[in-house]
Amino acid sequence: xxxxxxADLHPKTNDDVLAAVQWAAAEEMPLEIIGQGSKRAxxxxxxxxHSLDMSGLSGVTLFEPEELVLSAKAGTPLSEIHALLDEHNxxxxxxPVDLGTMLGGAAGxxxxxxxxxxxxxxxxxxxxxxxxxxxxxxxxxxxxxxVFKSGGRVVKNVTGYDLAKGVTxxxxxxxxxxxxxxxxxxxxxTEQTLALYGLSDAQASEAMALAMGSxxxxxxxxxxxxxxxxxxATTLLRLEGFAPSVAYRIEALGKLLADFGTHERLDEQTxxxxxxxxxxxxxxxxxxxxxxxxxxxxxxGHRIVETIKASTSADAFYDWQGGLIWLQVxxxxxxADLVRSSVQVNGGxxxxxxxxxxxxxxxxxxxxxQAAPLAALSKRYRENFDPNGILNPGRMVGA
Amino acid sequence: MSGLLxxxxxxxxxxxxxxxxxxxxxxxxxEGVVSDENEMRVFESDGLTAYKALPFIVVxxxxxxxxxEVMKYCGDNGIKVVPRGSGTSLSGGALPLEDAVLLVMxxxxxxxxxxxxxxxxxxxxxxxxxGITHAVADEGFYYAPDPSSQIACSIGGNxxxxxxxxHCLKYGLTANNVLGVEMVTIDGEIIRIxxxxxxxxxxxLLGVITGSxxxxxxxxxxxxxxxxxxxxxxxxxxxxxxSEDGGQCVADIISxxxxxxxxxxxxxxxxxxxxxxxxxxxxxxxxxxxxVELDGPEAEVDYLIGRxxxxxxxxxSSTLRISSNEEERNAFWAGRKAAFPAVGRxxxxxYCMDGxxxxxxxxxxxxxxxxxxxxxxxxxxxVFHAGDGNLHPLILYDANVPGELEKTEExxxxxxxLCVEVGGVLTGEHGVGVEKRxxxxxxxxxxxxxxxxxxxxxxxxxQLLNPGKVFPQLHRxxxxxxxxxxxxxxxxxxxxxx
Numbered sequence: 001x002x003x004x005x006x007a008d009l010h011p012k013t014n015d016d017v018l019a020a021v022q023w024a025a026a027e028e029m030p031l032e033i034i035g036q037g038s039k040r041a042x043x044x045x046x047x048x049x050h051s052l053d054m055s056g057l058s059g060v061t062l063f064e065p066e067e068l069v070l071s072a073k074a075g076t077p078l079s080e081i082h083a084l085l086d087e088h089n090x091x092x093x094x095x096p097v098d099l100g101t102m103l104g105g106a107a108g109x110x111x112x113x114x115x116x117x118x119x120x121x122x123x124x125x126x127x128x129x130x131x132x133x134x135x136x137x138x139x140x141x142x143x144x145x146x147v148f149k150s151g152g153r154v155v156k157n158v159t160g161y162d163l164a165k166g167v168t169x170x171x172x173x174x175x176x177x178x179x180x181x182x183x184x185x186x187x188x189x190t191e192q193t194l195a196l197y198g199l200s201d202a203q204a205s206e207a208m209a210l211a212m213g214s215x216x217x218x219x220x221x222x223x224x225x226x227x228x229x230x231x232x233a234t235t236l237l238r239l240e241g242f243a244p245s246v247a248y249r250i251e252a253l254g255k256l257l258a259d260f261g262t263h264e265r266l267d268e269q270t271x272x273x274x275x276x277x278x279x280x281x282x283x284x285x286x287x288x289x290x291x292x293x294x295x296x297x298x299x300x301g302h303r304i305v306e307t308i309k310a311s312t313s314a315d316a317f318y319d320w321q322g323g324l325i326w327l328q329v330x331x332x333x334x335x336a337d338l339v340r341s342s343v344q345v346n347g348g349x350x351x352x353x354x355x356x357x358x359x360x361x362x363x364x365x366x367x368x369x370q371a372a373p374l375a376a377l378s379k380r381y382r383e384n385f386d387p388n389g390i391l392n393p394g395r396m397v398g399a
Numbered sequence: 400m401s402g403l404l405x406x407x408x409x410x411x412x413x414x415x416x417x418x419x420x421x422x423x424x425x426x427x428x429x430e431g432v433v434s435d436e437n438e439m440r441v442f443e444s445d446g447l448t449a450y451k452a453l454p455f456i457v458v459x460x461x462x463x464x465x466x467x468e469v470m471k472y473c474g475d476n477g478i479k480v481v482p483r484g485s486g487t488s489l490s491g492g493a494l495p496l497e498d499a500v501l502l503v504m505x506x507x508x509x510x511x512x513x514x515x516x517x518x519x520x521x522x523x524x525x526x527x528x529x530g531i532t533h534a535v536a537d538e539g540f541y542y543a544p545d546p547s548s549q550i551a552c553s554i555g556g557n558x559x560x561x562x563x564x565x566h567c568l569k570y571g572l573t574a575n576n577v578l579g580v581e582m583v584t585i586d587g588e589i590i591r592i593x594x595x596x597x598x599x600x601x602x603x604l605l606g607v608i609t610g611s612x613x614x615x616x617x618x619x620x621x622x623x624x625x626x627x628x629x630x631x632x633x634x635x636x637x638x639x640x641x642s643e644d645g646g647q648c649v650a651d652i653i654s655x656x657x658x659x660x661x662x663x664x665x666x667x668x669x670x671x672x673x674x675x676x677x678x679x680x681x682x683x684x685x686x687x688x689x690x691v692e693l694d695g696p697e698a699e700v701d702y703l704i705g706r707x708x709x710x711x712x713x714x715x716s717s718t719l720r721i722s723s724n725e726e727e728r729n730a731f732w733a734g735r736k737a738a739f740p741a742v743g744r745x746x747x748x749x750y751c752m753d754g755x756x757x758x759x760x761x762x763x764x765x766x767x768x769x770x771x772x773x774x775x776x777x778x779x780x781x782v783f784h785a786g787d788g789n790l791h792p793l794i795l796y797d798a799n800v801p802g803e804l805e806k807t808e809e810x811x812x813x814x815x816x817l818c819v820e821v822g823g824v825l826t827g828e829h830g831v832g833v834e835k836r837x838x839x840x841x842x843x844x845x846x847x848x849x850x851x852x853x854x855x856x857x858x859x860x861x862q863l864l865n866p867g868k869v870f871p872q873l874h875r876x877x878x879x880x881x882x883x884x885x886x887x888x889x890x891x892x893x894x895x896x897x
Binding site: 025064065066067068069089119125126129130132133142144145146147148149150152153154155156157158159160161162163165166168169170174185186187188189209212213214215216217241242244245247248249252295296297298299320323324347348349350352367368370371373374377378380381382383384385387388396 | 514515516517518539540560561563567568571572574575584588589590591592594595596597598599600601602603604606607609610611627628629630650651653654655656657658695696697698699702703755756757758759784787788789822823824825826827828829830831835839842843844846847848849850851853854855856857858869879880882883
């Protein structure tokens with residue numbers, strides 16, 4: 001078998017996956033789980049002799065637009081899913097993020113399994129939740145080499161623990177996903193964005209809070225400071241829905257925010273382009289300095305950035321009303337302690353190192369360390385799926 | 400489930416009762432420990448009243464430190480613990496055990512923080528679901544998930560059961576509206592997950608805890624998302640000559656890109672019972688009655704009402720009314736909201752089921768249910784959260800007729816098996832509890848259930864928290880943890896490779 005062991009594993013069926021994991025479990029042989037490799041630079045690098053290439057386990061197995069449900073093999077390219085949903089004017093409402101360009105690679109890659117395993121969603125988080133809020137069911141092979149499923153194809157389901165959520169965002173460290181059932185939703189008929197100009201980070205925070213607290217049903221609230229906007233700090237407030245509704249709401253929102261200076265209405269096409277850039281973190285594309293993704297209390301976002309900037313040169317912009325900060329450190333190392341302590345003293349949250357070379361991601365905890373009791377619980381949780389630590393070992397260290 | 404088998408009583412624990420009472424009294428002084436049989440009577444069942452058991456000892460802690468100490472004491476001494484909120488569970492989630500401390504969280508009834516800028520509220524678990532809305536209503540906000548027991552049920556219980564409600568098609572279940580929890584595990588550790596930030600770090604333990612039916616820990620604080628109240632709401636009341644037409648109308652509304660705030664359907668027996676009771680003006684000559692509620696900005700609601708009207712007519716609606724004011728809208732809902740008591744009027748007892756099916760299977764499921772109804776000679780009325788496929792069949796029976804409860808339960812089990820058979824699930828929002836525990840193998844393989852139980856082992860290795868609920872068979876954690884090595888018979892060489 002030695003020549004076989006040198007090779008990567010390329011399962012084509014669920015049984016192949018099961019056989020591969022059972023073999024790895026028996027041999028205590030770590031596996032790196034890979035789809036198209038588009039998110040390989042996320043998380044702590046794993047060092048394994050073998051990889052489990054899931055791209056051969058591909059294809060949509062069920063799509064019922066009227067039932068708002070789609071099921072696909074974990075290795076199915078997202079591009080295929082987007083195209084299919086497009087045909088039916090539907091979408092994954094959590095706005096899958098494509099970090100390819102920002103990470104220095106190509107855009108347009110990634111599989112459903114990778115998307116679920118990283119749980120990184122876009123601007124609509126504020127209104128529609130994250131990836132985990134749209135995963136209805138999964139089938140997977142645990143690190144023990146056992147097939148298990150959780151959830152189902154219906155939205156309303158409280159039968160047993162929700163292990164579909166339980167494996168979402170686990171970076172493949174608990175189980176190898178083989179099948180994923182996801183909730184799909186109709187696309188909005190149209191969208192417009194109200195853009196405010198020239199606001200400071202603190203003023204933008206106020207404006208976004210006011211907008212989000214109104215009944216305008218804002219589905220995106222972002223702020224780009226001057227140096228990351230074209231010439232003037234830009235605050236974006238997106239409204240989506242049926243045309244008469246969007247027209248009505250943008251009028252009301254403009255009135256509500258009259259005190260925040262001039263504003264402009266961006267039409268559907270301009271709006272889409274702006275939000276695409278925010279979603280995929282394009283302001284930091286084309287560079288290679290460290291980038292952090294910080295999840296924090298929305299109203300505290302600008303204070304966190306202010307605290308960090310007092311000690312080092314950094315650029316930052318805000319999504320999720322300030323609750324998501326994309327921050328690029330401009331000089332020296334990743335400044336993990338500074339970033340994380342700044343979050344800690346401003347309402348809490350956590351910071352994940354998204355862009356950094358492999359050496360940095362080996363030495364700096366990519367994921368924020370948890371308080372001791374939670375860290376111990378997380379460890380026991382992982383060990384109950386993968387006792388020998390054979391699946392993406394170390395990838396999520398810090399969590 | 401009438402012959403419900405619960406875990407064997409721990410005689411050792413039972414024999415130490417006086418000592419345990421006094422230890423608990425030293426942790427929770429004053430009236431926080433109830434050990435008198437008569438006083439404990441009030442806790443002997445939850446919303447699933449067919450099942451009763453006297454608790455071993457009832458404890459009503461007031462502080463997180465007390466909860467942690469009680470849990471640690473019970474954990475260290477091998478004493479089982481059953482958590483309880485308001486006791487409105489319809490699946491026996493809070494059914495006491497005779498050798499378990501019943502940990503009642505009702506004194507945790509304070510709203511700790513309302514943060515409008517971040518649209519969230521931090522509350523203690525004993526605050527009622529509606530209590531959160533009341534606390535934020537002055538500023539025009541509300542808490543979206545609205546289980547029908549919302550006036551009484553606690554938010555801690557909602558987290559335990561992942562409660563839904565009429566509006567969860569558009570606004571999500573509890574799991575989608577909780578940002579963080581503080582929880583005490585059986586070893587007395589206080590764990591905080593999430594908070595005011597939108598995403599917790601690490602594994603999604605919040606997602607696992609929500610809906611875990613009190614088997615993983617006791618929630619002592621909850622951070623929930625609050626929303627600005629929609630500007631307005633209007634409803635359509637639409638009757639159809641067949642359930643197929645009604646079902647197709649629901650599908651067409653959703654296909655048109657419309658996600659209503661609420662979309663409820665009733666079948667003929669439920670319509671008649673409701674109309675007889677509240678005189679809501681429901682049509683009596685229809686097989687299916689659909690309430691579609693649209694909420695949001697006025698311009699949107701008016702526009703969508705028109706679109707839904709066209710869709711309804713296209714689907715052969717035989718009656719159609721549109722609310723023009725709040726009074727009319729409330730009248731449309733009056734019958735639906737009174738459906739359970741209405742059915743209670745036409746039968747000595749009724750048993751409420753809670754399966755979810757793919758929406759398109761509704762006509763098939765209703766037809767099969769009618770057959771089962773004849774076979775068991777028991778009437779059934781259906782209310783249906785049509786938007787998300789959550790079906791509540793109400794089986795009418797008389798508990799005073801010997802054997803009729805058992806027959807009803809068999810009928811109910813058949814209905815749930817039918818739900819699973821057509822691609823649905825055993826429970827949409829009421830939970831497994833003791834009620835559906837023994838049906839779990841209908842939906843899950845042994846390995847599925849073992850993996851779930853391993854998750855429990857991570858939280859509660861001695862399985863002291865709410866045992867006998869959710870899982871039909873209790874495996875010891877040591878047994879579950881054992882690796883079965885597949886060495887030697889691995890078909891590895893058959894893997895395609897390059």
